[in-house]
Amino acid sequence: MDMGLIAIGAGLAVFTGMGAGIGMGIATSKACEAVARQPEATGKINQVLLIGLALAESTAIYGFVISIIMIFTMGK
Amino acid sequence: MDMGLIAIGAGLAVFTGMGAGIGMGIATSKACEAVARQPEATGKINQVLLIGLALAESTAIYGFVISIIMIFTMGK
Amino acid sequence: MDMGLIAIGAGLAVFTGMGAGIGMGIATSKACEAVARQPEATGKINQVLLIGLALAESTAIYGFVISIIMIFTMGK
Amino acid sequence: MDMGLIAIGAGLAVFTGMGAGIGMGIATSKACEAVARQPEATGKINQVLLIGLALAESTAIYGFVISIIMIFTMGK
Amino acid sequence: MDMGLIAIGAGLAVFTGMGAGIGMGIATSKACEAVARQPEATGKINQVLLIGLALAESTAIYGFVISIIMIFTMGK
Amino acid sequence: MDMGLIAIGAGLAVFTGMGAGIGMGIATSKACEAVARQPEATGKINQVLLIGLALAESTAIYGFVISIIMIFTMGK
Amino acid sequence: MDMGLIAIGAGLAVFTGMGAGIGMGIATSKACEAVARQPEATGKINQVLLIGLALAESTAIYGFVISIIMIFTMGK
Amino acid sequence: MDMGLIAIGAGLAVFTGMGAGIGMGIATSKACEAVARQPEATGKINQVLLIGLALAESTAIYGFVISIIMIFTMGK
Amino acid sequence: MDMGLIAIGAGLAVFTGMGAGIGMGIATSKACEAVARQPEATGKINQVLLIGLALAESTAIYGFVISIIMIFTMGK
Amino acid sequence: MDMGLIAIGAGLAVFTGMGAGIGMGIATSKACEAVARQPEATGKINQVLLIGLALAESTAIYGFVISIIMIFTMGK
Amino acid sequence: MDMGLIAIGAGLAVFTGMGAGIGMGIATSKACEAVARQPEATGKINQVLLIGLALAESTAIYGFVISIIMIFTMGK
Numbered sequence: 001m002d003m004g005l006i007a008i009g010a011g012l013a014v015f016t017g018m019g020a021g022i023g024m025g026i027a028t029s030k031a032c033e034a035v036a037r038q039p040e041a042t043g044k045i046n047q048v049l050l051i052g053l054a055l056a057e058s059t060a061i062y063g064f065v066i067s068i069i070m071i072f073t074m075g076k
Numbered sequence: 077m078d079m080g081l082i083a084i085g086a087g088l089a090v091f092t093g094m095g096a097g098i099g100m101g102i103a104t105s106k107a108c109e110a111v112a113r114q115p116e117a118t119g120k121i122n123q124v125l126l127i128g129l130a131l132a133e134s135t136a137i138y139g140f141v142i143s144i145i146m147i148f149t150m151g152k
Numbered sequence: 153m154d155m156g157l158i159a160i161g162a163g164l165a166v167f168t169g170m171g172a173g174i175g176m177g178i179a180t181s182k183a184c185e186a187v188a189r190q191p192e193a194t195g196k197i198n199q200v201l202l203i204g205l206a207l208a209e210s211t212a213i214y215g216f217v218i219s220i221i222m223i224f225t226m227g228k
Numbered sequence: 229m230d231m232g233l234i235a236i237g238a239g240l241a242v243f244t245g246m247g248a249g250i251g252m253g254i255a256t257s258k259a260c261e262a263v264a265r266q267p268e269a270t271g272k273i274n275q276v277l278l279i280g281l282a283l284a285e286s287t288a289i290y291g292f293v294i295s296i297i298m299i300f301t302m303g304k
Numbered sequence: 305m306d307m308g309l310i311a312i313g314a315g316l317a318v319f320t321g322m323g324a325g326i327g328m329g330i331a332t333s334k335a336c337e338a339v340a341r342q343p344e345a346t347g348k349i350n351q352v353l354l355i356g357l358a359l360a361e362s363t364a365i366y367g368f369v370i371s372i373i374m375i376f377t378m379g380k
Numbered sequence: 381m382d383m384g385l386i387a388i389g390a391g392l393a394v395f396t397g398m399g400a401g402i403g404m405g406i407a408t409s410k411a412c413e414a415v416a417r418q419p420e421a422t423g424k425i426n427q428v429l430l431i432g433l434a435l436a437e438s439t440a441i442y443g444f445v446i447s448i449i450m451i452f453t454m455g456k
Numbered sequence: 457m458d459m460g461l462i463a464i465g466a467g468l469a470v471f472t473g474m475g476a477g478i479g480m481g482i483a484t485s486k487a488c489e490a491v492a493r494q495p496e497a498t499g500k501i502n503q504v505l506l507i508g509l510a511l512a513e514s515t516a517i518y519g520f521v522i523s524i525i526m527i528f529t530m531g532k
Numbered sequence: 533m534d535m536g537l538i539a540i541g542a543g544l545a546v547f548t549g550m551g552a553g554i555g556m557g558i559a560t561s562k563a564c565e566a567v568a569r570q571p572e573a574t575g576k577i578n579q580v581l582l583i584g585l586a587l588a589e590s591t592a593i594y595g596f597v598i599s600i601i602m603i604f605t606m607g608k
Numbered sequence: 609m610d611m612g613l614i615a616i617g618a619g620l621a622v623f624t625g626m627g628a629g630i631g632m633g634i635a636t637s638k639a640c641e642a643v644a645r646q647p648e649a650t651g652k653i654n655q656v657l658l659i660g661l662a663l664a665e666s667t668a669i670y671g672f673v674i675s676i677i678m679i680f681t682m683g684k
Numbered sequence: 685m686d687m688g689l690i691a692i693g694a695g696l697a698v699f700t701g702m703g704a705g706i707g708m709g710i711a712t713s714k715a716c717e718a719v720a721r722q723p724e725a726t727g728k729i730n731q732v733l734l735i736g737l738a739l740a741e742s743t744a745i746y747g748f749v750i751s752i753i754m755i756f757t758m759g760k
Numbered sequence: 761m762d763m764g765l766i767a768i769g770a771g772l773a774v775f776t777g778m779g780a781g782i783g784m785g786i787a788t789s790k791a792c793e794a795v796a797r798q799p800e801a802t803g804k805i806n807q808v809l810l811i812g813l814a815l816a817e818s819t820a821i822y823g824f825v826i827s828i829i830m831i832f833t834m835g836k
Contacts, residue, residue: 023785025099633707
């Protein structure tokens with residue numbers, strides 16, 4: 001039964017990516033709008049966008065890593 | 077009973093795609109608006125949009141991959 | 153009892169479509185607004201919209217496929 | 229006990245329609261606004277709206293179908 | 305114990321109406337705004353609004369029907 | 381134990397009202413704004429508002445009715 | 457154990473008030489804005505606001521009543 | 533085990549305050565904006581704000597009261 | 609097992625602070641905007657903001673208090 | 685089994701930080717916008733922002749503290 | 761069975777990052793917009809943005825740390 005519960009835990013962990021998915025979508029949405037308004041500032045906008053996307057993606061990675069750790073090391 | 081709990085875990089894992097679904101919808105929504113405002117900047121907007129969609133889709137893929145791993149390797 | 157837990161897992165999996173439902177609604181909403189503002193750019197807007205809808209729908213499909221796999225292959 | 233757990237799974241599955249409900253509401257809301265702004269573009273707006281509503285409704289149908297399959301075929 | 309779990313499933317099923325509740329609220333909110341902006345377009349706005357409300361309400365009906373089916377036919 | 385699980389199911393069912401609560405709040409919020417912008421269109425706005433509130437409230441009623449049915453008829 | 461599960465059900469039921477809390481907050485927020493824009497229309501705005509607050513509050517009352525019924529009549 | 537389940541129920545009940553927290557935050561946010569736009573209408577705005585905050589806070593109180601009732605009277 | 613379930617209940621109770629966290633963030637966000645628009649009205653804005661923050665924070669305190677009560681008095 | 689349930693409770697408690705994460709993000713977002721609109725009011729904006737961030741962060745701290753208390757003192 | 765429940769708790773803990781993901785996305789989105797509006801204020805905007813991102817990221821770190829503590833020290 002342990003294996004099954006670990007699977008649920010790992011599912012919850014990788015589910016963290018949901019927040020990153022929503023957040024990155026919101027960030028991208030406004031970046032598109034900003035590029036449309038000021039096409040010549042695309043460089044600066046992309047720079048700010050990438051800082052935000054990197055940090056948001058990092059939360060998805062935390063969940064993914066915890067999930068992998070659970071599946072491959074806890075059930076042993 | 078293990079099989080059943082793993083199924084729940086896999087369901088939770090693939091559920092991650094929900095965030096990507098919402099996020100990509102938001103990103104697309106503003107991109108449409110931006111294209112309508114500046115049709116000549118469609119190229120730049122698409123470029124920013126695709127970076128965001130790719131990263132958001134990646135979180136859905138994490139969940140899908142974890143889900144497949146669970147279904148086909150954990151229950152053995 | 154296994155059958156029942158798999159049903160819950162499959163329910164959770166197909167539930168992923170909820171995110172796509174919300175996301176596609178948001179995308180469509182802004183596309184309508186954009187078409188109203190720039191009727192002559194309908195072609196370009198539809199093109200961006202369809203990329204977004206396709207990717208968002210894909211997350212619903214992931215969940216639907218995992219759900220079908222669970223119902224018809226795991227309970228055997 | 230199996231019957232009961234399948235009922236929970238089926239409940240979760242049909243619950244997918246919640247996302248479609250929210251999404252279609254958002255899409256309709258902006259379409260109303262767009263029609264008010266450009267009454268002469270009602271045809272084009274309806275066209276975009278119906279594509280979005282159809283795809284969003286499809287996610288509710290996925291959940292409904294899975295739910296029906298569970299109730300009438302799994303408990304046998 | 306079966307009866308109890310079916311009750312939970314039926315509760316989850318009817319809970320689908322929550323999405324329709326939120327969605328119809330959003331749709332109505334913008335329709336009010338649109339009517340205030342263009343009182344002479346009330347007919348067209350109502351038409352678009354009613355299509356959206358009907359489709360959103362349909363998801364609440366799906367959940368309600370599944371819930372009724374569960375309560376009156378599964379526990380036998 | 382059945383009684384307890386039915387209580388959880390009934391709690392979930394009445395919880396549907398949460399969506400109606402949010403949705404009606406959103407609808408009312410924009411109606412207030414619309415009345416402030418066009419006080420002379422109050423009649424038409426109220427009419428649209430009441431259609432939306434009635435449909436949203438109906439989802440809360442569905443949940444309330446299912447909840448009452450569960451409490452007073454299932455536990456017998 | 458029944459008593460405990462009923463407590464969970466009652467907790468879920470009263471939790472319905474969460475939606476009313478959010479919804480009434482949204483309605484109030486826009487009413488404040490509307491009053492600031494058109495102080496002379498305060499009467500009409502309050503009237504619309506109170507209809508919405510009353511209906512939203514009603515969903516919280518449904519949940520509260522069901523919760524009280526559960527605590528004081530089901531556990532007997 | 534009853535004591536533990538009652539604790540979960542009480543936790544869920546007091547959790548209702550979450551909705552009030554979000555709702556009151558939204559109401560306050562727009563009231564700040566309204567005061568900034570029309571400082572001379574602060575009195576009227578505060579009046580509308582306080583009606584909304586009182587009703588939203590009431591949902592948090594419902595949950596708090598149910599929670600206290602559960603902890604101090606059900607476990608006896 | 610009681611201790612563990614009480615821990616879950618206490619976790620749920622303190623989780624109430626989540627709503628306050630979101631709500632206070634929204635309130636602060638608009639207050640910043642308002643201060644930027646009318647720096648000379650900072651006093652009045654802060655006053656309205658602090659009423660809202662105090663009431664929102666109160667819901668977090670409710671949850672925190674219930675959580676502390678559970679941990680230190682129920683498990684005895 | 686107690687240890688495991690306490691772990692779930694502690695997980696729920698620290699999960700409170702989710703609300704603070706969303707709230708602080710919203711607050712920061714509008715502060716950025718406000719600074720862009722009125723760079724000379726940066727001092728006042730930062731002051732309001734920091735009050736809000738401090739209170740929002742406090743809810744995350746409540747959850748973190750409860751979580752630490754659970755892990756290190758309840759399982760003894 | 762303990763190991764499995766700890767895995768669920770750890771999954772919930774790391775799930776906290778979801779809020780940070782959404783929040784940081786929102787913060788970044790408005791920062792992009794602000795940079796587009798006032799490219800010369802990029803320095804000040806980045807400064808405010810980084811304070812907010814750091815605090816939001818801290819909530820994700822809390823959850824990650826609690827999750828690691830659970831996996832490597834509680835199951836012993």
